[in-house]
Structure formats: C-alpha cells, structure tokens
Amino acid sequence: MSLSRSIAIAGVHEHPTRWAPDRTASQIMAESARAALEDCGLGLVDVDGLFAAGMEMGPMGVVTLAEYLNLKPRYIDGTNIGGSSFVAHVAHAAAAIHAGLCRVALILYGSTAASNAMAIGTGGQIGRDPATAFSTPYGLTTVGSYALVAQRHMQKYGTTSEQLAEIAVTMRRHAVLNPVAKMRSPIRIEDVLASRMISEPLHLLDCCIMSDGGGALVVTSLDHARDLKQKPALLLGSGEAVWHQEIGAPDLLTIAAKQSSDEAFRMAGVTRDEIDLCMIYDSFTITVLVTLEALGFCKPGEGGSFIESGAISLGSALPVNLDGGGLSSNHPGMRGIFLVIEAVKQLRRECGPRQVEGAERALVHGTGGLLSTLHSGATLILERDR
Secondary structure, eight states, rough: OTTTTTEEEEEEEEEOOOTTTTHHHHHHHHHHHHHHHHTTTOGGGGGOOEEETTTTTTTTTTHHHHHHTOOOOOEEOOOTBBBTHHHHHHHHHHHHHHTSSSSEEEEEEOOOOTTTTTTTOOSHHHHHOOOTTTTTTOOOOOOHHHHHHHHHHHHHHHOOOOHHHHHHHHHHHHHOOOOOOOOOOOOHHHHHHHHHHETTTEEEEGGGOOOOEEEEEEEEHHHHTTTTOOOEEEEEEEEEEEEEEEESOOOOTOOTTHHHHHHHHHHTTOOOGGGOOOOOOOOOOOHHHHHHTTTTTSSSOOHHHHHHHHHHHHHSOOEEETOHHHHTOOOSSSSSSHHHHHHHHHTTOOOOGGGOTTTEEEEEEEEEEEEETTEEEEEEEEEEEE
C-alpha cells in the first residue's frame, strides 16, 4: 500500500495566546494536545505516538513531555531541524503509522519566547559554534544571514525593497482577517520602508514578530480519520532536504525547498498548477520570495515581479500565508506547526473571511536554520478528503 493518500491529519489546534507569562511551554502543549484531540473526537488514551521539538526542550525533551502528559507511547520522535521540524514530523508520523509502529500520532509545539524575552538569533552564537567556525563569519546574526540572501537577489536580479515590502503588506492584510493574529493594523509599502533598518536591506517590518504560542496536530490512517469528527486532510506527498555551504563559494540563492518540493510533488503525483494555496515559512520577507522560486511557482529571479503582481494575496492565483504568517500572526521561535494547522483549516473550509474559495490542495513548506549558511527544508502536499 502506498503511503500517499493513506495517511491523514485528523485534528488540529492553534493555541490562541500570543503572550502567556502565566504559562509554561509544557502547559501550552498540554492545552493544545487536549484541544486537537477533542477536535477529532479522540483522547490522550488513544495516543500511541508522540512527536515534539522546541527551543526550551533538551535532549530528553520528548520523554519529559510524555511524563508531563502522563503518556507512555510506543513510538517517539524528538527530531529537531529548526522551524521546519513539525512539517517533517507529519511525514515521520505518516511513515510510522504506515509501518504499524503507532496508530495515532500527536505532534506538539509550545513556546513562551516572547514573555521570556528570548531574542532568537540576535547574538553571535553561530560563529562560536565549532561546527561552523570555519564556514561562517564570526558573529553573524540570523537577520544578517538572511540579509545576505536579499542583497544577493537584488544584485543578481534587480529585486527591490518595494517588492519585499509587498510581502509584509500582504501578510498583514491577511492577518487583519485573523482574529487571533498579533498584528492586525494595516500597513503600506511606505510603512515597511520607513521602519528602521535592521540589517540592510531588511527593515523591521521585513522581519517576523516575536510571540508566545503553540499548537498540536493529530495524524492517523485515512481509514481511521474518516471515522472521526472532522473531515480529514489527506497527505499526498512529502519531502525533506538540507542545504549547506559545502566547499568553495556558496550559492546563496540555492535553498533546500527545491529538493524537498520536487520529492513531495513526485510522491503526490500532482502539478504546481493544482495547488490552491501555500503556507510558507516567513521568518523574513526574503524567505518567502526565494522559497516561492525554489518551489517552482515562478522562475529564479522572477519572484519580485510575481509578488508585485498580487499573485500571493487572498483571491489571487496562489494565496500565501492566509493566517498572516510569522510576519504578522505569530512566531514563537519555531513556526512550522502553524503552517500545517492553517493549511488543514483552509482545506476544511472553516477560515471565515480569510478562506480560500474552493480550496482542494495546499502546499506547506517549512524552513529551519539559516538560508545563506545551512538549513533544513520540509514540504507537504495536502488534499481535502472528497
């Protein structure tokens, strides 16, 4: 039996908090777990597979979480590849279920990054890591790493700050329609360009926000999911990849999304023209632009004009990040789980004013790490059950 179209996401929950100084990350995960299981009509007693990752979780984090939830699963996975971890967890859960290693997989994330004042990626930690000391300029920050990608794209293709700003404006326009988005005041291109420069050419509003938050996913076989409360979202295809500098001059504009999406489309047996919406990791505006190119929705160098045409807005050919994304809705350090949650909600047709009309298929792509140095990519293609 093929894995494609045999596994489904049966339950989802996005924790509504964006500021939770009264909660721990474990509390957020526990509350999300119960809500996602209730969403599909299951309970903790039904869970026999546990998947989790987090910035506040150590090497035994998923084991400690199992104790906190009073679970003794027969399959556990604490894979941490950055923000894309939870996108990859869906594929890992699918493989485990397909192999008979578990029946109901629970995927969790929780973080209090904002209320704990965790300034992610702002220090020089990357340059001090012995593993990257000889390939990364000492002291490079996360935003500086992405700024290198933006500078190179501008130099090579003539991409403009206005085109990057259009991404931030579009994400905010979607966030206005999302009642739990953190930033809901409309902005204009002029506002993005007037916001202070963080790392040239990226302005403050080109950068993701900081928040608390968390969520949960319930993955099981399609046959089982069809007996539960909600209309399931089928997993059609998945792919994972890494990119690193290797030896010699790195190509800053090559990213893992090319390899992971090619594999996902191969497995799914569908074309890019058959995708109705995309949920793309948007740590920075440039992340969205180069990811769209790597995913094959526009040619290399044409991302700026593609975005400028309005192609990623609600009601257009390829709406992106309908919840407002990390740029406006939430970004509690690692955001991949929210990409999957919104995609499933869209396929269920339950997103109200931000709903993509007639949504049948969604692509989800998560990025973890630093685009210009080393990073992971994980892609899913999901379909509404008919």
